[in-house]
Amino acid sequence: MSGYLAPLVREIPPSGIRKFFDLVSASKDIISLGVGEPDFCTPWHVREACVYSLERGNTKYTPNAGMPELREAIGEYLYDSFQVPYDPADEILVTVGGSEAIDLALRALVVPGDEVLVPEPCYISYSPITRIGGGIPVGIETFAKDNFKLTPEALKASITPKSKVLILCYPSNPTGGIMTYEDWLPIAKIVEEHDLIVISDEIYAELTYEQKHVSFASIPGMRDRTILVSGFSKAFAMTGWRMGYACGHRDLISAMLKIHQYTVMCAPAMGQVAALEALKNGMEEKNRMVESYNQRRRLVVQGFRDIGLECHEPQGAFYAFPSVASTGLSSEEFAQRLLYEAKVAAVPGQVFGLGGEGFVRCSYATSVNQLLEAIDRIGNFIRKL
Structure with missing residues (x-):
């Protein structure tokens, strides 16, 4: 049947992450540091809100853009936390996970031949989704010596007359790198000079440890040329709920909403109820989870260094990205x-x-005991090489 498939789709390789996930699920004695998923269960009060909603028969469609009260809560949260104002009426769209929001943004913006700039190493979906939309992904390499920050020099060197969109993901998956306000200023200047639109994936915004997250949309002049993408999966341990959102200029969100209407109609009603509860009453639980990740972050980074692997210190997300170049593999x-x-x-x-070759991504969103055992096993493995 492969002859019936569109060549573009046929040629896209399957996810390198899912390949390892499938291998892990087939064995019970493997410690997985592979999949980026919190080991915490969604807080009980969030699950309870969903259950009560179902018991009350809340099983209908919601407005295409999402429940008004959820959009209002998202707007309040983004303004209070990151000083970015959005009108819930027409500048916020609730999506099926942050991934749908990224897909909608690219489909709304990209025409065949447009170049989409992607700082790498990065989340694996950006380039394939760009290609599916007819765009051309252009990787911009970042380096451990720069803490995997996007530098103005690297961005400038990658821009051509065909450049249209810049995708940002900070805090970074897979490196844990972050960008400060001072880091963003020269990037914003280049974005404005070259008339780029930015898709800023801020799904890990709540998972920073020594410095508060700075939204790219909060930089002067950047709000209206930025589509801010986020969601509930990482901060609130809600990966399976598939709840995300996109915020931006009403013209951009309106275009994304049209695609959303014809593809998924609306995000699941019960998931929206749970997301609203998470925003209203879930910050204490979120803070507890972040503190646990912070403890594990220190443990893992020091553990890798102790067994002889260089590892920059991640400042966000829940991944370590140690170098394995010293092993010769x-x-x-x-x-x-x-x-x-x-x-x-x-x-x-x-x-x-x-920039990913020579490194491996290790998620520390698992128990301390599992992490200690994993580091011990990795250390023994390295000594045998």
Whole structure:
């Protein structure tokens, strides 16, 4: 049947992350540091709000853009937390996870031949979604020596007359890198000079440890040329609920809403109820989870350094990105052998694009005991090489 498939889709490789996830799910004795998912369960009061909603028969469609009260809560949250104002009436769209929001934004913006700038290593979906929309992804390599920040020099060097969109993901998956207000200022100047539109994926905004997250949309002049994407999966341990949102200039959100109407209609009503409860009453639980991640972050970084792997200190998200170059193995070889010989799953860095080779991504969103055992196994594996 492959002959019936669109060539573009046929040629897109499957997710490198899901490949390792499938291998892990087939074995019970593997410690997985692979999938970016909190080990916490969604807080009980959030689940309870969903259950009560179902018991009351709340099973109908919501407005296409999402429940008005949820959009209002999102607007209040973004203004209070990151000083970015959005009108809930027409500048906020509730989506099926942050991934749908990114897809909608790219489909609304990109025409065949447009170049989409993507700082890498990065979340693996940006480039494939760009290609599906007819765009051309252009990777911009970032480096451990810069704490994986996007530098103005690298951005300038990547811009051509065909450049239209810049995708940002800070705090970063997979590196844990962040950008400060001072880091953003020269980037914003370049964005304005070259008339770019920015898709800012801020799904890890609540997961920073030593500095508060700075939204790119909060930089002077950037709000109206930025589509801010976020959601509830990471901060509130709600990955399976698939609840996200996009915010931006009403003309951009209106275009995205048209696509959303014809594809998914609206995000699930019960998930929207749960998301509203998370925003209203979930910050204490969120803070407790972040503090736990912070403890594990320190443990993992020091653990990798103790066994001889260089590891920059992640300032956000819940990933460590240690270098395995000293082992003499490629990222793929290291991850494959680690899985089969030491029963630890990590994701090879090259699946995240430029600059990923020589690293592996390890999620520390798992228990301390599992992390300690994983580091011990990795240390023994390295000593045997």
